[in-house]
Every structure is written in structure tokens, then in C-alpha cells.
Amino acid sequence: RMWLNQIVADEDALLTEADWAELLRPGERLEPGDQIVLGFDGGKTNDSTALVAIRVSDGLIQTLLVEEKPNDTMQRDKEAPRWEVNRDKVDSAVHAAMARYDVVAFYADVAYWESYIAQWGAQYGHKMRVKSSESNAIGWDMRGSLRRTTLAHELLLRTILDRKLCHGGEAATPLNLTLRRHMLNARRRENDYGVSFSKESRDSPKKVDAYAALMLANTALNDYRQRGKKDKPRTGRTWFM
Numbered sequence: 001r002m003w004l005n006q007i008v009a010d011e012d013a014l015l016t017e018a019d020w021a022e023l024l025r026p027g028e029r030l031e032p033g034d035q036i037v038l039g040f041d042g043g044k045t046n047d048s049t050a051l052v053a054i055r056v057s058d059g060l061i062q063t064l065l066v067e068e069k070p071n072d073t074m075q076r077d078k079e080a081p082r083w084e085v086n087r088d089k090v091d092s093a094v095h096a097a098m099a100r101y102d103v104v105a106f107y108a109d110v111a112y113w114e115s116y117i118a119q120w121g122a123q124y125g126h127k128m129r130v131k132s133s134e135s136n137a138i139g140w141d142m143r144g145s146l147r148r149t150t151l152a153h154e155l156l157l158r159t160i161l162d163r164k165l166c167h168g169g170e171a172a173t174p175l176n177l178t179l180r181r182h183m184l185n186a187r188r189r190e191n192d193y194g195v196s197f198s199k200e201s202r203d204s205p206k207k208v209d210a211y212a213a214l215m216l217a218n219t220a221l222n223d224y225r226q227r228g229k230k231d232k233p234r235t236g237r238t239w240f241m
Contacts, residue, residue, distance in 0.1 A: 012188045014197055015160065020180050023061070023165055029172035030055060030062045036101045037224060038064075039217025040108035041142075041209045042090065042116075045069070049085045050210035051093055052179065054217045056104065056224065059165040061217075063175035065093040066210055087116070094120055104129040104228055105220035109212065110139045129228035130220065140216060150193040152219040157195070159218055175210075182210035 030036065035056040042049040048068035054061055067090060069083045094116075097103060105128055108117050117139045125137035132140045142149050159165055170177045185206040186197045199208050 013184070014157065014186045014188050015183055017184065019160060020183060022163060023160065023167050024169050025060070025166040026169060026171065028060055028166065028168040030060065030101065032100050034101050036103055037217050037220040038097060038103055038106040039213040039215065039220060040094070040106070041212035041216065042109065042111070042113040043085060043209060044112045045082060045084050048182070048207040048209035049090055050182070050213040051090070051097065052210060052213040052217045053097065053101070054165065054221050056221065059221070061165055061167040061176070061179070061214065062173055063179045063210060064097055065090065066175050066178045068207055071205065091116060098124055103127065105224045106138045107132045107140045107216040107220040108138050109142045109216065111143060130223040142212070146191060146196070147193045150191060150196045153196050153215055154194050155222060156215045156218045165218070179210040179214060182208050183214070186211045
């Protein structure tokens with residue numbers, strides 16, 4: 001059911017347009033103060049950078065930011081300046097999310113963004129109810145553990161196919177359309193641990209980074225629901241009998 005008997009557009013596609021449509025909940029969007037988790041996957045030049053939120057109460061997905069290379073003729077001009085992600089914009093989006101919502105967990109792939117993730121961890125790590133690792137509450141090394149990433153991806157597939165996530169569609173945020181595109185771009189990659197994902201080829205312009213950010217957010221959500229609710233933050237109050 002998870003991947004063997006789906007009707008898909010391409011033989012190695014993971015999910016279909018129908019799978020995304022099944023998650024639609026028209027009109028739903030995040031509100032200030034909502035309790036959420038975050039997932040982040042960052043690039044530098046050729047890859048996209050994405051920040052995705054999931055609301056804890058009902059699994060509502062909302063894409064907060066996607067930065068990716070424009071797909072136009074200007075970028076194919078050899079004399080055009082090389083495109084790079086606007087790191088200040090990404091950094092501001094993270095701080096804005098922390099200020100606007102009640103963020104209880106944040107998992108971020110460290111590749112290309114080590115210094116920023118170290119700063120985010122230092123500033124916000126004490127607020128996280130579950131931690132990605134002992135050394136950094138936020139940092140997640142997707143390349144460092146194939147097994148961990150594969151299990152996280154299979155968890156996302158089960159969660160989507162079991163309809164335990166939802167989204168408000170493009171009306172909630174136009175960036176959800178980008179997440180949908182990245183999800184449809186993802187291709188099945190089997191390994192010794194199960195089913196993971198990647199682009200259709202290493203040099204493919206079809207990006208999957210928002211899908212990777214969704215995977216990390218979903219993992220953070222699962223960890224919080226299993227462990228984080230048991231460890232309520234201390235209020236600082238002392239009671240005497």
C-alpha cells in the first residue's frame with residue numbers, strides 16, 4: 001500500500017497529485033500563536049531552500065519560505081551573475097516563524113547552513129521540547145545517517161497515505177503549490193534500510209528540497225507527540241508545603 005500498488009505518472013514516482021489532493025482542507029491556514037513544528041532544508045546555488053511548518057493540533061502543513069533559482073532564459077546566459085540563495089531572507093524567515101508561532105520542535109539539515117543552524121540552536125534551542133541531537137537541538141545531518149533519513153522518509157509516506165496530514169492549498173499560501181511540485185518531483189530510491197527519495201538525477205532542475213523540509217517537520221512532529229508532551233517546560237515557580 002505504501003509504494004507498491006500506487007497508480008503514478010512515472011514508474012519511480014513516490015506520490016501522485018491525487019495523494020496531495022486528498023490532504024486538502026480548504027480555508028485552513030496557520031494563525032499567530034499556533035503550536036507548530038518546523039522543518040528546514042537548505043541549498044546554496046543550484047538547490048532550493050525551504051522552511052515548512054506543521055501545526056501540532058491537526059497536522060496542517062504550511063510552507064513558510066522557498067528560495068530557488070529562477071527558471072528563465074536570463075539564468076542560462078553565461079554573462080548573467082550566478083544565482084545564490086538570499087541567506088538574510090532565510091534567516092529572517094526563521095526568526096519571524098519563532099516570533100509568530102509557538103515552535104516546539106525544529107529539525108534542520110545542516111548541509112551548507114552549519115553556522116546559521118548553530119546560531120538558531122544557540123538562540124532557540126532551550127525552547128525546543130524535543131531535540132534533533134544531543135549536540136544541537138535543531139541540527140539534523142541527512143547525509144550522515146542513511147538509516148535515520150530512510151526511516152524518517154518512510155514515516156512521512158505512511159503519514160501522507162494514512163491522511164494524517166492536511167493543507168489549505170494554494171489559497172492558504174502560494175508556496176504550498178511549490179511544495180506540491182517538489183513532492184511530485186521526488187523519486188523512489190531503495191537502499192538496505194528501505195525506501196528513501198531523491199531528485200530524478202543529480203543534475204536535474206526539478207527540485208525536491210521543500211519535500212525534504214516536510215519530511216524533517218513530520219519527523220519533528222512525530223518525536224514531539226511521542227516524547228515532547230511528557231516534558232513540559234518549567235515555569236520557574238517553586239511550591240512549598
